Amino acid sequence: MNFQSFNPPRRILMGPGPSDISPEVLASLSRPVIGHLDPLFVGMMDEVKALLQYAFQTKNEFTIALSAPGSAGMEACFVNLVEAGDKVIVCRNGVFGDRMIQNVTRIGAEAIVVDSPWGRAVEIDKVEQALIANPDAKFVAFVHAETSTGAVSDAKTLCALAQKHHCLTIVDAVTSLGGIELKVDEWGIDAIYSGSQKCLSCVPGLSPISFSQKAVDVIKERKTKIQSWFLDQSLVMSYWSGNGKRSYHHTAPVNSLYGLHESLVQLHREGLENRIKRHKIQHEALAEGLAKLGIEFIVPKEERLPQLNAIYIPEGIDDVKVRHYLLNKYNLEIGAGLGDLAGKAWRIGLMGYAARSENVILCLAALEDALNQ
Amino acid sequence: MNFQSFNPPRRILMGPGPSDISPEVLASLSRPVIGHLDPLFVGMMDEVKALLQYAFQTKNEFTIALSAPGSAGMEACFVNLVEAGDKVIVCRNGVFGDRMIQNVTRIGAEAIVVDSPWGRAVEIDKVEQALIANPDAKFVAFVHAETSTGAVSDAKTLCALAQKHHCLTIVDAVTSLGGIELKVDEWGIDAIYSGSQKCLSCVPGLSPISFSQKAVDVIKERKTKIQSWFLDQSLVMSYWSGNGKRSYHHTAPVNSLYGLHESLVQLHREGLENRIKRHKIQHEALAEGLAKLGIEFIVPKEERLPQLNAIYIPEGIDDVKVRHYLLNKYNLEIGAGLGDLAGKAWRIGLMGYAARSENVILCLAALEDALNQ
Numbered sequence: 130m131n132f133q134s135f136n137p138p139r140r141i142l143m144g145p146g147p148s149d150i151s152p153e154v155l156a157s158l159s160r161p162v163i164g165h166l167d168p169l170f171v172g173m174m175d176e177v178k179a180l181l182q183y184a185f186q187t188k189n190e191f192t193i194a195l196s197a198p199g200s201a202g203m204e205a206c207f208v209n210l211v212e213a214g215d216k217v218i219v220c221r222n223g224v225f226g227d228r229m230i231q232n233v234t235r236i237g238a239e240a241i242v243v244d245s246p247w248g249r250a251v252e253i254d255k256v257e258q259a260l261i262a263n264p265d266a267k268f269v270a271f272v273h274a275e276t277s278t279g280a281v282s283d284a285k286t287l288c289a290l291a292q293k294h295h296c297l298t299i300v301d302a303v304t305s306l307g308g309i310e311l312k313v314d315e316w317g318i319d320a321i322y323s324g325s326q327k328c329l330s331c332v333p334g335l336s337p338i339s340f341s342q343k344a345v346d347v348i349k350e351r352k353t354k355i356q357s358w359f360l361d362q363s364l365v366m367s368y369w370s371g372n373g374k375r376s377y378h379h380t381a382p383v384n385s386l387y388g389l390h391e392s393l394v395q396l397h398r399e400g401l402e403n404r405i406k407r408h409k410i411q412h413e414a415l416a417e418g419l420a421k422l423g424i425e426f427i428v429p430k431e432e433r434l435p436q437l438n439a440i441y442i443p444e445g446i447d448d449v450k451v452r453h454y455l456l457n458k459y460n461l462e463i464g465a466g467l468g469d470l471a472g473k474a475w476r477i478g479l480m481g482y483a484a485r486s487e488n489v490i491l492c493l494a495a496l497e498d499a500l501n502q
Numbered sequence: 503m504n505f506q507s508f509n510p511p512r513r514i515l516m517g518p519g520p521s522d523i524s525p526e527v528l529a530s531l532s533r534p535v536i537g538h539l540d541p542l543f544v545g546m547m548d549e550v551k552a553l554l555q556y557a558f559q560t561k562n563e564f565t566i567a568l569s570a571p572g573s574a575g576m577e578a579c580f581v582n583l584v585e586a587g588d589k590v591i592v593c594r595n596g597v598f599g600d601r602m603i604q605n606v607t608r609i610g611a612e613a614i615v616v617d618s619p620w621g622r623a624v625e626i627d628k629v630e631q632a633l634i635a636n637p638d639a640k641f642v643a644f645v646h647a648e649t650s651t652g653a654v655s656d657a658k659t660l661c662a663l664a665q666k667h668h669c670l671t672i673v674d675a676v677t678s679l680g681g682i683e684l685k686v687d688e689w690g691i692d693a694i695y696s697g698s699q700k701c702l703s704c705v706p707g708l709s710p711i712s713f714s715q716k717a718v719d720v721i722k723e724r725k726t727k728i729q730s731w732f733l734d735q736s737l738v739m740s741y742w743s744g745n746g747k748r749s750y751h752h753t754a755p756v757n758s759l760y761g762l763h764e765s766l767v768q769l770h771r772e773g774l775e776n777r778i779k780r781h782k783i784q785h786e787a788l789a790e791g792l793a794k795l796g797i798e799f800i801v802p803k804e805e806r807l808p809q810l811n812a813i814y815i816p817e818g819i820d821d822v823k824v825r826h827y828l829l830n831k832y833n834l835e836i837g838a839g840l841g842d843l844a845g846k847a848w849r850i851g852l853m854g855y856a857a858r859s860e861n862v863i864l865c866l867a868a869l870e871d872a873l874n875q
Contacts, residue, residue, distance in 0.1 A: 132553060132767045134526070135760060139534045147535050153507070158531040158757055162511045162520050162705060164835045169693055173508045180505060196707060197570035200752040201732045208730075231731050326753055332535060334569060334707060334755030356729050357581075358604050359574045377606045377840065379573040380699055382707025383520055384531055385758060387508060394505045462537045465752065 140456070141483070143492055144464030145276050145437060146304070147326040147333045148480035149393070154331055157391035158384050163382040174369060174381070180393035182214065184306055184329070184401065185321065185339050187313035191362070194325070194371040194389055195336040196382050199303045202322030202336025204232055205360040206299045207270075209340075209348050210320055213237030216266040218259050218296070220251040222282070223275035224468040225301055232482055233270075241266060247469050248427040251282040253290065260294040269296045274305035276327075277467040279439030279476060280428045281309060288316045297343060305325060306337065307396055308408050308436035310482060319344040322358065325385070328408070328436055330481030331392035334385050338362075392481075404481075410436040411484040415477065418493035422500065427474055436484065439470065440479040443500065448472055451499045459495045513829070514856070516865055518649050518810060518836030520706045521853035522701040523765070527704055530764035531757050538754040541681065546763055547754070553766035557679060558694065558703070558712050560686035564735070564833070566742045567698070567762055568709040569755050572676045575695030575709025577605055578733040579645075579672050582713075582721050583693055586610030589639040591632050591669070593624040595655070596648035597841040598674055605645075609729065614639060620842050621800040621812065624655040626663065637795040642669045647678035649700075650840040652812030652849065653801045654682060661689045670716060675816055676700060679710065680769055680854060681781050681809035692717040698758070701781070701809055703854030704765035707758050711735075728830060765854075777854075781808040784857040788850065791866035795873065809857065811850040812843065816873065821845055824872045832868045 143150045163170050181192045195202050207229070211217055215238040219229045222245040231242040245252045251271050260266060269291035273284045283298060291298045297319040305311050308328035313321055319341040326333035340348070340362070348355075348363055350382050355361040359379070368378040396404060412435030416426070419440060427439040442448050448465065452475070457460040462475035477492060515522045536543050545809070563651070568575050580602070584590055588611040592602045595618040606613040616632050618625045624644050633639060642664035646657045648826045657673060664671045670692040678684050683699035686694055692714040699706035713721070721728075721736055728734040741751040769777060785808030789799070792813060815821050821838065822851040825848070828834045837849035850865060 130552065132549060132770050134530065134767060135533070135549070135763050137534050137536045137540075137542060137546075137760075140536045140540065142535060142537060144537055146753060147537065150535055155532050155534070157507065159528050160508070161510050161528070162515060162523055163510045163513045164515060164517055164520065165706065166838075167510075167513065167829070167835065169510060173510075176505060176508070179503065197574060197732070198752045198755065199576075201570060204730065204732045228731065235727055235729050235731055324753070331752040332755065332757040333538065334758055354608055356608050357577060358601065358608055359570070359577045377572045380519060382571065382705065382755075382758065384761075385707055385755065386707040387510075388757075389616040390508050394507060397505050457542070462540065465539075498664070 149483035150330045157387045185313045189339045192339040199324030206320040207232040217268040220271035224277035225272045248278045250432045270299040272301040276304045279437040328481045454499045522856035524702045527764045530760045557688045562712045565712040572697030577599040581692040590641040593644035597650035621651045623805045645674040646798045649677045652810040745749040827872045
């Protein structure tokens, strides 16, 4: 067999992620590899920590980038904090809430499932009822921005509710970090994970996570050993500790971390508020254009994520045909529906670097063309 | 705070990994990101599978690159195959055999530990005795190339022994793949994992793994659910299946996989046998030069890994001072000792792209200079 180098075309990525990334971040990936224990690399990791603290709006000492994708970040939060027999209230309003349940049950813990409709925010009342009915629950877990449906949930209120009932919170911020308001310390989030390839506009493969002091205490006071060696954050803590004496745990994905560092430098330079505003502005422009095309959103206006626009596929339109047409004619990728919404919805991402006027204009024009084929 | 882009210097990486990578692999990382479900990307993943089958010398259908470092590859092998209560014979002759034991016990399985001295191959007789004493053992696990000590074990004989006693084998090939002879099908290895950053000369962050049909059957016939969702290979199998209808599991680390693809294309072009020969030739040149400097190997000649040369730090020489001198004056990284060998040994890697005459010459001259300071 004959194998050649792979030369991908330049796509415009407006799906649910990976999202478009800036030329600077892309270029940073090809910088020379250095050792993961090299003093210069350790210094860079310290900056990644500080920049992630800024992105998460937290002073949490334990704020790092896990060397694996967001789904490993989710698992890291659950397996470190939750022990067999613990009761966890899990809010499910899409694919990723469902995945949380699978994480809880594989630990041997009990998931109290609070279902809200797909395409809607988590229903606060139902969570409160579950908390009252389960005074022995230890955690409340929910997805801040459901990537499968494009709905945002009221993380601030959910956290306040959990605190009132003496529960720690585990929050999925895969799609929310850097795209909408997210205040880890102010809202009192205890364990949070995200992904590098969404609104941070870095390549996929890393998962920023942060644990509050309360969460760290829970880990330290565990009765049982963490079931995963790779995700055992009590071992990872010393690998990421900034005191210069780093103990080996695993080999960090050096070049991907160059990309994350660069993307966080860009976030810091733009400013979190400006970036959030930019997402909102581009979302409004997209929504206006979609309305003109007669396309309807799945999520009611007040619960919509600006960075992930889930829309109904118009009647009589062939899902796959349109997506292929966009990809082949315009190098434009939009996302398919996931789970219950497969075949019924498209997901248009406006994440990070992709949240730009030129992308919105192209997407609307290309979509209009495709629908008229 | 003011954050700047990170611009690492060009180091020569002759430690235990990450190893030097070629300019072509480095450049491939900055190719445009495309979606992980893009048909072009799916096609590239199929090629990665085929190229990994070549590297592992296997026809195993289940041969993929795990989206996380080698230590996650280790855990994937154990958590998928081993269930609570199972008996696993684990050979320990360095740090990574010890890590295997931690993986086994965290599953709730029983590790029968066979200890061999650090810096030596796994002792076959002892393994046989353990197999006779434990007829109910289901697995034999060992490290083919111990990165912590530089010793190679006789994988072929160990596998034959395991088969004789009706055990499946779990093999750590993190440092061996692409560096020394390794024949998964011929030797009958059932589960094997490696790392991208060693003799494949790709960036760190990916773990090539392969399961035999027997291993896949064991996974299918499990009585209990796999404790890790992220590492559950029954879910990942369909993500990597080549039938064009790929079901979403997680977002693959797109650009790192560009790098792995390119590094495997280079391996295929050079040819496995030529690459193995190159490692041997450069190792011999290095060993000759080290002998002239009066430096002694930790491992006896017949058990030495060509790609990882563990040597005793000469009496009276300051470990850290020498390594800093090499790094600061020559941009040359060699590895420190690990575990029991910390402070007593250096590890000089000649892995993949680093196994070159110019590196050997530089390393010897720089080391001579450093020792005379």
